[in-house]
Amino acid sequence: MTLTSEATRNSQIRVYDPAVSVVFLKTNERFGGLSNMAPGFPLRINGIPIRTSEALYQACRFPHMPDVQRRILDEHSPMTAKMRTKPFRSQSRPDWDNVRVKIMRWCLRVKLAQNWHTFSELLLATEDRPIVEQSRKDDFWGAKVTKNGTLVGMNVLGRLLMELREQLKSEDPESLKIVEPPPIPEFMLFQKPIEPVYAGRSAFNFGEGEDQKHRPNSPPIQRDLMQTSLFEQPESSQDQITNREERLGSTIKSEKLQPYPEYKDSGQPFLGKIPAHWNLFRNGRLFSQRNETGFGELPILEVSLKTGVRVRDMDNLKRKQVMSDREKYKRAAQGDIAYNMMRMWQGAVGVAPVDGLVSPAYVVVRPLPDVDCHYFSYLFRTASYMNEVDAYSRGIVKDRNRLYWQDFKRMPSLVPPIEEQRHITRFLEAVGSKVQRFIRNKRRLIDLLKEQKQNVINQAVTRGLDPKVKFKPSGVEWIGDIPEHWEARRLRTLAAVRASGVDKNTNEDEVPVMLCNYVDVYKNDRITAAIDFMKATATLEEIRAFELKAGDVIITKDSESWDDIAIPTFVPEALPGVVCAYHLALIRPFSGEIEGEFLFRAFSSDPVADQFRIAATGVTRFGLAQGAIKGAFFPLPPLEEQRVIIAHINEKCAEISQAISRAEREIELMREYHTRLISDVVTGQVDVSGIEVPEVAEEELMALEEDTADDVIDGEGDMDETD
Numbered sequence: 060m061t062l063t064s065e066a067t068r069n070s071q072i073r074v075y076d077p078a079v080s081v082v083f084l085k086t087n088e089r090f091g092g093l094s095n096m097a098p099g100f101p102l103r104i105n106g107i108p109i110r111t112s113e114a115l116y117q118a119c120r121f122p123h124m125p126d127v128q129r130r131i132l133d134e135h136s137p138m139t140a141k142m143r144t145k146p147f148r149s150q151s152r153p154d155w156d157n158v159r160v161k162i163m164r165w166c167l168r169v170k171l172a173q174n175w176h177t178f179s180e181l182l183l184a185t186e187d188r189p190i191v192e193q194s195r196k197d198d199f200w201g202a203k204v205t206k207n208g209t210l211v212g213m214n215v216l217g218r219l220l221m222e223l224r225e226q227l228k229s230e231d232p233e234s235l236k237i238v239e240p241p242p243i244p245e246f247m248l249f250q251k252p253i254e255p256v257y258a259g260r261s262a263f264n265f266g267e268g269e270d271q272k273h274r275p276n277s278p279p280i281q282r283d284l285m286q287t288s289l290f291e292q293p294e295s296s297q298d299q300i301t302n303r304e305e306r307l308g309s310t311i312k313s314e315k316l317q318p319y320p321e322y323k324d325s326g327q328p329f330l331g332k333i334p335a336h337w338n339l340f341r342n343g344r345l346f347s348q349r350n351e352t353g354f355g356e357l358p359i360l361e362v363s364l365k366t367g368v369r370v371r372d373m374d375n376l377k378r379k380q381v382m383s384d385r386e387k388y389k390r391a392a393q394g395d396i397a398y399n400m401m402r403m404w405q406g407a408v409g410v411a412p413v414d415g416l417v418s419p420a421y422v423v424v425r426p427l428p429d430v431d432c433h434y435f436s437y438l439f440r441t442a443s444y445m446n447e448v449d450a451y452s453r454g455i456v457k458d459r460n461r462l463y464w465q466d467f468k469r470m471p472s473l474v475p476p477i478e479e480q481r482h483i484t485r486f487l488e489a490v491g492s493k494v495q496r497f498i499r500n501k502r503r504l505i506d507l508l509k510e511q512k513q514n515v516i517n518q519a520v521t522r523g524l525d526p527k528v529k530f531k532p533s534g535v536e537w538i539g540d541i542p543e544h545w546e547a548r549r550l551r552t553l554a555a556v557r558a559s560g561v562d563k564n565t566n567e568d569e570v571p572v573m574l575c576n577y578v579d580v581y582k583n584d585r586i587t588a589a590i591d592f593m594k595a596t597a598t599l600e601e602i603r604a605f606e607l608k609a610g611d612v613i614i615t616k617d618s619e620s621w622d623d624i625a626i627p628t629f630v631p632e633a634l635p636g637v638v639c640a641y642h643l644a645l646i647r648p649f650s651g652e653i654e655g656e657f658l659f660r661a662f663s664s665d666p667v668a669d670q671f672r673i674a675a676t677g678v679t680r681f682g683l684a685q686g687a688i689k690g691a692f693f694p695l696p697p698l699e700e701q702r703v704i705i706a707h708i709n710e711k712c713a714e715i716s717q718a719i720s721r722a723e724r725e726i727e728l729m730r731e732y733h734t735r736l737i738s739d740v741v742t743g744q745v746d747v748s749g750i751e752v753p754e755v756a757e758e759e760l761m762a763l764e765e766d767t768a769d770d771v772i773d774g775e776g777d778m779d780e781t782d
Contacts, residue, residue: 073218075202075210077193081185082210084193085539092181093190093220095166096137100174104256105248108503112170113137117144119162120151122247129249133622135510136665138537142673152245161241163200164219168238171223172258175236182224190217190224316745327471329443334743337475343468345435346424349395355385360397360415367409367436368397368417388416391423396432398422398439400461404448406440422464431480434741437487438472441738473741479748483740486747494733501722508722512715513665519704520661521694535692538666545696551689554648554658558616558685559639561601569596575607577615577642580628586613588634597638605639610655612646613639614662614671617682624681625671625688627662629655644688653693657701660708661693 075082083090086097095113102109109115109132117140118128127147134140144151152158171178191210194201202212226235236258240246246253321335333339361371368391391397391411398408399421410432417423426432438444451470454460475483522530523542530540533547541547550556563574573592583590586607597605607613611630615623639645646662648655661667674687696704739745 071213071215072198072211073202073214075189075191075214077191077208077210080189080191080210082191082193090181090185090190092178093185094192095216098137100170100178102169102173104169105251105254107132107248110135111137111140112166114140115169116163116166117141118248119166119246120144120155121147122152122245122250124150125249135513136669139665139669139672142669154243158241158243160215160219161243163216164222165238165241167219167223168235169256171227172236172238172256175258179227179232182220182227185220185224190220192216316739316747319743319746322743325473329447330471330473330742333473334475334746337473337743339471340474341468342424342470342472345427345430345472345474346396346468347427348464348468349390349392349423349425351390352388353386354390354414354416355388357390358413358415359385359388360391360411360417362397362399362402362407362409364406364440367440368411369409370413370415385416387419389419389421389423391415391417391421392425394426394432396424396426396436396439398462398467400463401459403439403462403467404445404452404460406445408436408439410436422462422467424464424467429477431477431484433484433488434475434480435472437484437737438741441741442734443738443742444472473743475743482748482752485752485754486750487737487740489752490733490736494729497729498726501726505719505722508715508719512712512719513663515711515715516660516708517664517666519708520657520664521666523696523700524704524707533692533694537669538692538694541694542696545694547692548695549689550646550691550693552649553653553693553695554612554646556685556689557604557639557645557647558688559605559641559643559645561595561597561605561638561640563593563595563640569598570602571595572597572602572606572636572638574640575613575634575637575643576640577618580613580615580626580643581623583628586628586630586634586637587632588637592637593640595638595640602638605645607634607637607639607645608647609633610648611639612648612655612659612662614644614646614688615642616644616685616688617642617677617680619680621672621675621681624675624683625662625668627659629659631656644683644685646688651698653695654698654701654705656705657696658693660705667691667693 081090081093083093085091086094091097092100095111095116098111100112102112102115104115109118114132114134114137118131121127121131121144124147127144131140131143134143171182191214192201193210194203194212196203198212198214200214200216202210202214202217205211223235226232238256240253240255319334322332323335325331325333325339327339330339359371360368362368389397391414393411393413395411396408397411397417399418401420411423426435447470448462449460451466452460452462453466474480521538521541522528523545525542528542528544531543533539533541533545535547538547561574563576572595574595575586575590576593579586579590579592607630609630609632613628613630615626618624646658648658670691671683671687674691675681675683736745740747
């Protein structure tokens with residue numbers, strides 16, 4: 060359906076009578092789930108979870124811009140996902156106008172296939188009536204209301220839904236459970252061709268063929284948040300932690316790991332007893348130094364403390380590094396071990412995955428025969444071995460000591476037979492993939508709990524707690540309908556807004572203060588005396604204007620990230636001597652108008668927060684003008700109702716926060732045990748030689764590396780020329 064010329068467009072205009080049509084405008088209406096903006100219909104494309112069909116559709120604009128696709132899909136709100144595309148729409152795929160209808164048809168089919176029960180029931184409930192998306196502005200995808208009450212427009216979305224409904228009624232509805240990608244060139248997600256989609260594979264693993272029930276304005280159902288155990292056994296979260304040793308230790312079989320039958324004294328206090336058939340050699344008998352330069356065309360390698368050495372993503376560095384003379388960089392051949400001389404004691408060591416370049420501050424060693432570098436990479440990152448590095452390192456200051464090649468080659472290392480080395484490596488890779496799967500599941504659980512928490516806030520501060528209340532238009536597109544006894548007011552009528560410029564620099568002529576900085580705001584929902592504030596000075600005028608009072612709300616007014624604009628925090632009690640710092644704005648509610656804590660929760664809600672993200676300006680750094688903050692609209696219930704809403708949010712959010720803390724603790728415990736297991740296996744404290752280990756798919760190993768992407772060593776001692 061390519062609709063370009065005016066004549067063609069006019070021929071596609073339709074007129075609908077709302078009295079005999081299924082009309083949807085808002086997602087919380089009877090048929091609101093037909094909207095692309097509707098929550099509760101999660102998707103999964105190429106294994107990537109996607110919250111709404113709107114986000115999927117918008118991401119398809121930019122197959123050539125994976126970073127933009129990621130920004131779109133990272134948004135929690137479909138409206139902000141759509142708004143994310145605004146700065147880039149001129150860079151949409153060149154054939155966008157010609158393929159967008161085909162892509163929308165495909166998105167709707169994916170929505171049906173992966174939410175089969177809920178979406179098919181919703182479509183069939185429309186019976187044979189026309190389906191129309193009512194829109195205030197868009198008469199292409201929807202239809203506008205005319206003076207006589209009819210709906211006029213091309214209504215392309217409604218017509219695609221009617222087309223899908225007829226296919227659902229056909230003799231072969233099962234064919235809709237497999238969705239092939241449309242015949243469109245460069246139809247990709249994150250630079251990979253989009254694969255066929257199958258029914259039952261929803262975005263958050265709700266179960267085979269069972270999708271999350273669509274309940275407008277309701278948080279996700281708790282039962283859908285349960286995760287499978289590490290080895291796919293149905294255990295409670297507590298059981299997962301209690302039994303983690305048995306599950307991880309056995310990997311495939313059910314028996315617990317046992318020690319080797321015979322041990323001998325290693326002669327090394329940091330190793331103790333070792334298996335009787337293992338050897339102990341100096342590293343000079345296992346490796347030779349590689350000191351080759353002049354390979355400037357090779358990729359740069361970097362080190363992660365958890366996964367070792369990998370190729371650096373030069374296009375997405377958080378900090379730009381100067382590498383003026385790559386010819387001085389050392390070559391590390393694929394399979395070599397490279398370590399940072401100053402950071403070896405932290406585990407800055409690993410196996411080069413490809414031929415690449417490392418900083419001159421690194422040592423590169425090549426393995427001699429009967430050496431499996433991956434085994435030694437695990438061994439070198441154990442706590443006992445990293446502690447031993449200190450004894451062989453040289454320097455004036457301890458944390459600046461360097462482990463030179465001459466000293467590294469004198470260090471003793473455990474050496475199992477080569478086949479046992481390889482088996483240990485396979486075992487640890489298999490266990491590592493299981494651990495990362497467990498952690499990914501827990502992270503998804505945490506994400507869902509955070510969404511649940513956000514839904515509680517959104518519902519309470521924009522629609523109240525009374526399910527029987529009548530609604531009225533707020534007059535503000537972002538907020539939508541509000542209870543009929545509420546108001547929608549600009550912030551300037553509810554609170555004083557003061558943009559802080561108090562800097563962290565100290566001045567002997569000014570008064571010493573403690574500075575509430577933007578880091579404090581990012582990390583805490585509430586600012587209390589327990590926070591370790593930055594020390595600074597301020598003038599008396601700055602103290603009078605920005606000293607924190609009970610009921611204040613602080614928000615971020617500028618940031619390097621668009622997502623971090625207008626992040627709020629609440630000040631529950633006065634903090635004499637603590638001053639709101641630069642990069643922040645202090646919001647002080649007017650007495651009798653709005654409760655500070657309600658204002659804080661309103662700032663946290665998606666409909667209010669969207670206003671600030673859209674108002675933010677900038678290219679490399681985003682900022683909010685004071686007028687934009689003051690001009691934002693807020694829903695305003697009566698004061699007593701505000702207090703009831705605050706109590707409700709606090710109660711519900713406390714329960715969810717406890718569940719999040721439990722999941723985070725489970726991740727921490729699993730990581731602790733995994734670290735201990737690695738140490739026990741590579742030092743011979745337990746015997747895994749008799750355990751059958753399946754091959755680990757390459758994509759699982761890559762996923763393990765991606766899951767630890769935030770552990771890259773940064774600053775002095777990194778793989779750059781400043782070392």
